[in-house]
Amino acid sequence: MNRKADTATVSVGLGARAYDILIGPGLIVRAGAEIAARLPGTRAAVITDDNVASAHLPVLQESLGAVGIDSVTVQVRPGERSKSFETLQEAVDAILAARLERRDTIIALGGGVVGDLAGFVASIVRRGMNFVQVPTSLLAQVDSSVGGKTGINTAHGKNLVGAFHQPRLVLADTAALDTLPEREFRAGYAEVVKYGLINQPDFFAWLEQNWREVFSGGSARIEAIARSCRAKAETVERDERETGERALLNLGHTFGHALEAATGYDGARLVHGEGVAIGMALAHRFSARMNLASPDDAARVESHLRAVGLPTSPKDIAGDLPGADALLSYIAQDKKVSRGALTFILTRGIGQAFIAKDVPASEVHAFLKEFERP
């Protein structure tokens, strides 16, 4: 369903919490009108980070002002460290100081960090305000802005504190990606690949053919983003609160999160999507090692990830890494642990991921040992 010639719409069917994802160029310019049409009379708080603010905040503010939406802005430092209790509390205080009410709207303008933080703020201030996502990173457009997971990190690990809070609208401005650093675009692309690897082998094959066009922009980019959103939306529709198959979306994430933790969430060394790329490569290799899948599929996955410039092994990470023992203990603290047995997303081949419970920790440990540097 098209709203404008170059805008794709993906509808997320969640009953009373259903919403649209609009995908196309120029959506930040149209944001005020799109929001006012759905949430008449709202006031707003824009949560953003310094990088995104300098590139896109004035356009958004003008767009809100043009339709008479009063707004305040909360600007946080860029980077994973803003997903903290401290920043949460600062943002909450700013919104309460502005006397926003329940029917007012929190707008996340930024990548996944801003989206996760802002969504959590929207979920807890006055026990729940309206929330609109304006994702500006590829990762946020294809993944974090869809599905309603919000949250922050703690010293015990990533995303351990948060809420399910669905947005009322997602505006994925594909032109906003033009200011995104190349490395961040690539990292987000790892999540696009993920949807192919989970259950859409044809989409993976399409990406192998068309990834250059996705990177350079235009209709292939819109198509890749819309297909990714649809894939995620379908999974979320079937399992909003991750009691089952939604866990498939964690393909690559158990290893990935451990590596992010092991590098101290230092984006200079490893950003989220890069961790996911390595994690997906490892999940495929480990599945082959467990005789679940063919090693050829693992090789094909690695080869595509390397073609676009993504890392595929812990050895691709610059600097020291802790050994297998430490990585395993990060894995064990991860959310996807069930009664002490390790739960992983493994695969029977490209597009055939599944939830594997009771994966022996000893096998994982031996596997991780291979990547230790002497």
Next chain:
Amino acid sequence: MNRKADTATVSVGLGARAYDILIGPGLIVRAGAEIAARLPGTRAAVITDDNVASAHLPVLQESLGAVGIDSVTVQVRPGERSKSFETLQEAVDAILAARLERRDTIIALGGGVVGDLAGFVASIVRRGMNFVQVPTSLLAQVDSSVGGKTGINTAHGKNLVGAFHQPRLVLADTAALDTLPEREFRAGYAEVVKYGLINQPDFFAWLEQNWREVFSGGSARIEAIARSCRAKAETVERDERETGERALLNLGHTFGHALEAATGYDGARLVHGEGVAIGMALAHRFSARMNLASPDDAARVESHLRAVGLPTSPKDIAGDLPGADALLSYIAQDKKVSRGALTFILTRGIGQAFIAKDVPASEVHAFLKEFERP
């Protein structure tokens, strides 16, 4: 429906989130068995405060241990100030440090402060854990443990940050009230009276006759608590997220919260239920002043509240109070403000409360002026 001869059960019908409230003596002793029956295999974190811990924690721990439920304990300081971001973060950290998982259970053992804090913790750790309320104050048994509102306070006001998170079970041990200070029991009784005043004039009349038996314990106490829980449950069933009639439960609370804020949440001067008692008396007097209700009803309400030893006027609060201007600005920051117009719960008489929108701030101001001390 009785489970044991002296246990009343109130079922809260919220579809997938339905739960039972058990009311009777000795429920802390039985807590382990009741929880294990509903949440097999769970581990637990008990959140409690120092006062309640010394009176009841060992019994609860023994009861959990007897059925093989592993538990850790998080003990906070008694009082409203524990409903803070700081204490929230400490409790969250302790629970993550204990590696509790999503399917594990947070047990609130205490009054409304512990219940609101623990419920919020349960709602945000791993985006939602199981939650069981073991309310030990009368206020918590008849009000705060039922309905799923959880939260903390900020410098901007009470309960401005939180979540809706329904418990899986509420165990209201009426014998636990024997260790509750008399003043706290009286304060909780204000919320019992509230249900009569909202829409059950016969219950109010019953309380006028039977309040001495409610205070002294026994079957009248169980009956008063069960009737209160049923009244609250019915309202919550019809309007879980307070988009409409649930706001009636705020009878007395707009004035009450302003007085709590004005006394700096200093429990030595004013506890929540006392604020509500004054607030209900004021709501009835203000309604009479606005020619909505008869002054005789206001007098009858005040007379019953005074009979049990509750305050009915700001003048009953010891020490200095800010004037009408300051009280009004506390009211305007309260959650029940809608687009700048004041929303109050007013009444047409005993048992006839209603939601009044667009109450003129000038009338409220003039009314509050009368209670200023020279």
